Amino acid sequence: MASGVARAVCLAALGVCEHVLAAQSRTVEFDTDVLGSRGIDPAMAEYFRLAPRFSEGRRVVTLFVNGRQQGWAEAQFDNAGELCFTQSLLNKAGLRSLEEGITDSQGCLAFQAHYPQTQVTLRPNQQEVLLLVPTHALADVAQTTTNFTRGGTAGMFSYDLLGLDNASSAGSSRYISASTLAGFNTADWIVRSRQQWNSGQQTGGVEHLYSYAQRDLQRLDSTLQLGQINTSSPLFAGVPITGAQLFPAQSAVRPSESSAAVDGIANSPSRIEVRQSGALIYSTWVPPGPFSLSGFSLLNGSDDLLVKVIGEDGATREFALPVSAFHQISQARPGYHLAVGTLRSRADEQIDNQTVATLSGSWGLGPTSLLSSGLMTTPNYQASGWGIDTRLFQHADLRWRTVLARQADTDSQGVQQSLSISSAFFERASFGLSATLRSEQYRDVLDNQSYSADQLQQRFANQFSATLGWADPRWGGISAAISRSALHNGEHRQRLSGSWGKGFKHASVSFNIEAESNATAMHLSIGIPLGGSRQLRTYASHRDTQTTLGSALSEQVNDTVSYRLGVDGIGEARGSRLNASVGLLPRYAQVGLGVNRDAASNSYMGQLKGGIAVHEDGVTFSPYAIQDTFGIASVGNLSGVQLTTPSGPVWTDGDGRAVIPGLSAYSQSRVQVMTRTLPRRVDLINGFKEVQAGRGSFNTLDFEVISVRRVLMQIVDEQGMPISRGASVLTEQGQLLGSVVEGGKAFLSDVQGAQTLHVQLANNRRCELQLEPPPDTHSDQLYEAMEGVCHAR
Numbered sequence: 001m002a003s004g005v006a007r008a009v010c011l012a013a014l015g016v017c018e019h020v021l022a023a024q025s026r027t028v029e030f031d032t033d034v035l036g037s038r039g040i041d042p043a044m045a046e047y048f049r050l051a052p053r054f055s056e057g058r059r060v061v062t063l064f065v066n067g068r069q070q071g072w073a074e075a076q077f078d079n080a081g082e083l084c085f086t087q088s089l090l091n092k093a094g095l096r097s098l099e100e101g102i103t104d105s106q107g108c109l110a111f112q113a114h115y116p117q118t119q120v121t122l123r124p125n126q127q128e129v130l131l132l133v134p135t136h137a138l139a140d141v142a143q144t145t146t147n148f149t150r151g152g153t154a155g156m157f158s159y160d161l162l163g164l165d166n167a168s169s170a171g172s173s174r175y176i177s178a179s180t181l182a183g184f185n186t187a188d189w190i191v192r193s194r195q196q197w198n199s200g201q202q203t204g205g206v207e208h209l210y211s212y213a214q215r216d217l218q219r220l221d222s223t224l225q226l227g228q229i230n231t232s233s234p235l236f237a238g239v240p241i242t243g244a245q246l247f248p249a250q251s252a253v254r255p256s257e258s259s260a261a262v263d264g265i266a267n268s269p270s271r272i273e274v275r276q277s278g279a280l281i282y283s284t285w286v287p288p289g290p291f292s293l294s295g296f297s298l299l300n301g302s303d304d305l306l307v308k309v310i311g312e313d314g315a316t317r318e319f320a321l322p323v324s325a326f327h328q329i330s331q332a333r334p335g336y337h338l339a340v341g342t343l344r345s346r347a348d349e350q351i352d353n354q355t356v357a358t359l360s361g362s363w364g365l366g367p368t369s370l371l372s373s374g375l376m377t378t379p380n381y382q383a384s385g386w387g388i389d390t391r392l393f394q395h396a397d398l399r400w401r402t403v404l405a406r407q408a409d410t411d412s413q414g415v416q417q418s419l420s421i422s423s424a425f426f427e428r429a430s431f432g433l434s435a436t437l438r439s440e441q442y443r444d445v446l447d448n449q450s451y452s453a454d455q456l457q458q459r460f461a462n463q464f465s466a467t468l469g470w471a472d473p474r475w476g477g478i479s480a481a482i483s484r485s486a487l488h489n490g491e492h493r494q495r496l497s498g499s500w501g502k503g504f505k506h507a508s509v510s511f512n513i514e515a516e517s518n519a520t521a522m523h524l525s526i527g528i529p530l531g532g533s534r535q536l537r538t539y540a541s542h543r544d545t546q547t548t549l550g551s552a553l554s555e556q557v558n559d560t561v562s563y564r565l566g567v568d569g570i571g572e573a574r575g576s577r578l579n580a581s582v583g584l585l586p587r588y589a590q591v592g593l594g595v596n597r598d599a600a601s602n603s604y605m606g607q608l609k610g611g612i613a614v615h616e617d618g619v620t621f622s623p624y625a626i627q628d629t630f631g632i633a634s635v636g637n638l639s640g641v642q643l644t645t646p647s648g649p650v651w652t653d654g655d656g657r658a659v660i661p662g663l664s665a666y667s668q669s670r671v672q673v674m675t676r677t678l679p680r681r682v683d684l685i686n687g688f689k690e691v692q693a694g695r696g697s698f699n700t701l702d703f704e705v706i707s708v709r710r711v712l713m714q715i716v717d718e719q720g721m722p723i724s725r726g727a728s729v730l731t732e733q734g735q736l737l738g739s740v741v742e743g744g745k746a747f748l749s750d751v752q753g754a755q756t757l758h759v760q761l762a763n764n765r766r767c768e769l770q771l772e773p774p775p776d777t778h779s780d781q782l783y784e785a786m787e788g789v790c791h792a793r
Helices: 002-014 017-022 032-037 043-047 088-094 453-457
Strands: 057-065 068-077 119-123 128-132 154-168 171-186 189-199 205-217 222-230 242-247 261-266 269-274 279-286 289-294 305-311 318-320 333-343 355-364 369-378 380-393 396-407 412-426 429-438 459-473 476-487 492-503 508-518 520-529 533-545 547-558 561-567 579-584 590-597 601-615 618-622 630-635 642-645 648-651 657-660 668-673 683-686 688-692 698-703 705-707 709-717 728-730 736-739 744-750 755-759 765-773 784-792
Touching: 057 088, 057 476, 068 088, 128 429, 154 279, 154 630, 171 279, 189 279, 261 269, 261 305, 261 508, 261 520, 279 289, 279 601, 289 508, 318 492, 369 579, 601 630, 618 657, 630 642, 642 657, 648 657, 683 698, 688 698, 709 765
Parallel strands: 057 128, 630 698, 709 784
Antiparallel strands: 057 068, 119 128, 154 171, 154 601, 171 189, 189 205, 205 222, 222 242, 242 333, 261 289, 269 279, 269 305, 305 318, 333 355, 355 369, 369 380, 380 396, 396 412, 412 429, 429 459, 459 476, 476 492, 492 508, 508 520, 520 533, 533 547, 547 561, 561 579, 579 590, 590 601, 601 618, 630 657, 642 648, 642 668, 668 688, 683 705, 709 744, 728 736, 728 755, 736 744, 755 765, 765 784
């Protein structure tokens, strides 16, 4: 915007200014008699006689250093239009700071005197500043852990609320669940507590899942955890204890970083419940068709998941997924793992509060292998094991674990073997394989010694899971997963799921299948794009002997609104069913609403989720759950400004603040202001910031803004006649603000309150103008129109 104004002023004043501004480091002589005869102030010739320059004051420019763009920066220019090196400019440019006191006569840092090889190129017509500096003037950019942000104090609260209500001729039912995570960050400590509440079922009530405190110890390159935790060990991972543990930093799968995912097919709008150890850990609502759930955390790494799919008619089916399929065994890293505490009871059974201690270590065997070994002991239980992590070839990793266990009370001894392989053996193909085998006498540390013989026989003897993914532009993408468990009593449980999808010129086709021990479901879908993100999808779903036909229209309208309108059961005797849902992101929370209707029943769904950050400046709401490492961004005091974050788009509230819900620990995260959401009279000094956050830190980012007041001035003389074209408008200090164009109009790009202006006319005549703008209303107009009378001196 500023560059366009500068260009217009120059063209109006000189007519040949484009040529002058393109010149670099050369002197241009103007014929002052010709300029005067054309009504142009000859004083402007002196201003533009030398190399191109900016007008005096602060300007937002695009900064380049040694050919690399550094983004926007606020630059200061002196009365000669030369760049003034300030500390903020050096920081933005990534240049070394100078010793205190090294300044020139105008208070600017004498950077060029200190580094005389520095070359400065100014491009006022493009609002660019180019710096060419010697390499020893660049700041040291080597990154170590000491460079990451540390500290900060803030509280957090994340929530996920779900409500379902169903009314039919047979009666009514209601279900409500709430999952919350509360805690705070201070001095790099992470404190979290997770609770789950549900109502409307026989097992309803409040369940406290865990509470813990955690901090990375930089000097030891380790992480300390205290409270209700799961052991992190390459051999004995996932054991729930109340106590403390120390392990190599970044080597644990923390509750908020689980890779668990659940896939399936819903025949109708359904509620999905995921349980582990009898505790409800996740609940949500899905429309008809394939679903894939992720983003929830496991309680431990030893108990399988039980998934329930509850249809709107109350029909329920369930299936189990082996936890080994999620590769929850900790990836080994050189170092030692130590944990001490008491065993914690699982939700569906009581465990003796025995004291437990584990110690394991991992050591490198060459550049691509690690050897691990360790011990676990309680008063009645002892286990030892070893493992190896290695790279078989360039893109294949193998992990093997062996654990020998003995339980003193029953004098039972057994062995467990675990093997997993993952590989991306081609550019477009990958696979994963995991297997766990247990001898009949093997006991886990959590196995209750009061188990009956029948209960022990219901424990699994082996578990297998495999995944395969392949994508090809000609044939589409294929994925498949299979899991199988065999119990000691001879029973088997297995599940197969797969999908294929391909996009064509005017449509997309997908096919999903899932097969369990006693049921098979298939889903075929054809999508037709209708422009933008709008899509019409027609599908056929088959389970057992029942086939359902349906169609749905969906669209992501913008960043904040999406919807789905569907009808299924087409052609069925009981009639079709209508369903509609809308997803809203009203800046500070996520909202989901849905309704389903047929001839016999009506059901309604509502979901609300998000987060709340509590910090020294107040309370700020987030549309996303808040992670271990987070922050607050402010954009002046402007509300409604959109920023992009690693978690998704966020908006500033009435105080000009927005939550950055999650930042990647020990890596670079980018936060950017969407300039199109700024008021038109606001300039942004720097539109993006990159943060390198330490785990557990609370970060504050301040995007500085400049409020610019632009005025289109109608200037007339004492007789009411417009001032002639070409006159220059100056401040009392002689700073050029603009020039007069046809009709006595002058565009003043930055007006700072009431002041006296001088208008330099042709033939060395001058007049004075009193500029008295009204109080700033902070409107969103690009400029204000004013009139003024210029009095001859």
